Amino acid sequence: MRGLVAARFSSYLCRRKPANVRSRQCSSSSYERDFQFLIYTCFSGFPDERAMEEEAERKIGWLFKLIFAGTATVVGYSIFPYLGDNLIQQSVSLLGVKDPLFKRMGASRLTRFATDDERRMKIVEMGGAQKLVEMLGAAKDDPTRKEALNAIVAIARSDEAAGALHSAGAISVIIDTPTSEDAEIEKYKAKLLKRFRDVKEI
Structure with a gap:
């Protein structure tokens, strides 16, 4: 009986593992995108600010x-x-x-x-x-x-x-x-x- 329960539980974990992996992959990908956006805005400024700076430089x-x-x-x-x-x-x-x-x-x-x-x-x-x-x-x-x-x-x-x-x-x-x-x-x-x-x- 114990062997049967253990086998079913093991089978359940095996079926759940791909979903967890995908979830972790999606979560990791989301974090990477957020981090890249943060780096871009730090060095480049927000789009509106950058456009305003370019316009000011052109007028000057x-x-x-x-x-x-x-x-x-x-x-x-x-x-x-x-x-x-x-x-x-x-x-x-x-x-x-x-x-x-x-x-x-x-x-x-x-x-x-x-x-x-x-x-x-x-x-x-x-x-x-x-x-x-x-x-x-x-x-x-x-x-x-x-x-x-x-x-x-x-x-x-x-x-x-x-x-x-x-x-x-x-x-x-x-x-x-x-x-x-x-x-x-x-x-x-x-x-x-x-x-x-x-x-x-x-």
Whole structure:
């Protein structure tokens, strides 16, 4: 009788063991998940806090960028007039160099500077108009003539500057410029002659 009871009890324990193992496994797995979440929140912070920190950092970054841009703009407006005058003077000086490459560089820079009447007259006052006419008259190649004519076209958009170019002898120099196969050179010449006629009529 005792043997029968012992056998049944042993059989009962054997049947219960897998359930206990599964329960322990589930319990262990649950503990592991809780522990991992705790570690994650300790080092990473809660999702809402992390998002708030990122948003704050982004706004602070934009604030610094705006401050820097504003400061750079103010400084630029304060310094550029003096810097621009120096660059114009340097460009005019390049027109007097013997090397045609430097002459072309100077003329090209003056073309870019001559964006309004004030700057065009600044170029005239610094002797740029006279030197461009001399550069055109002394040019031995089409690239140099082209840059000189292009710069003269840019400066001549101002009536007063066009008058200064006329006084510097631009018309006679343009007429004496050899005919070129470069269509742009011929276009510049025709445009300038028309411009000087219009200014003269005014």
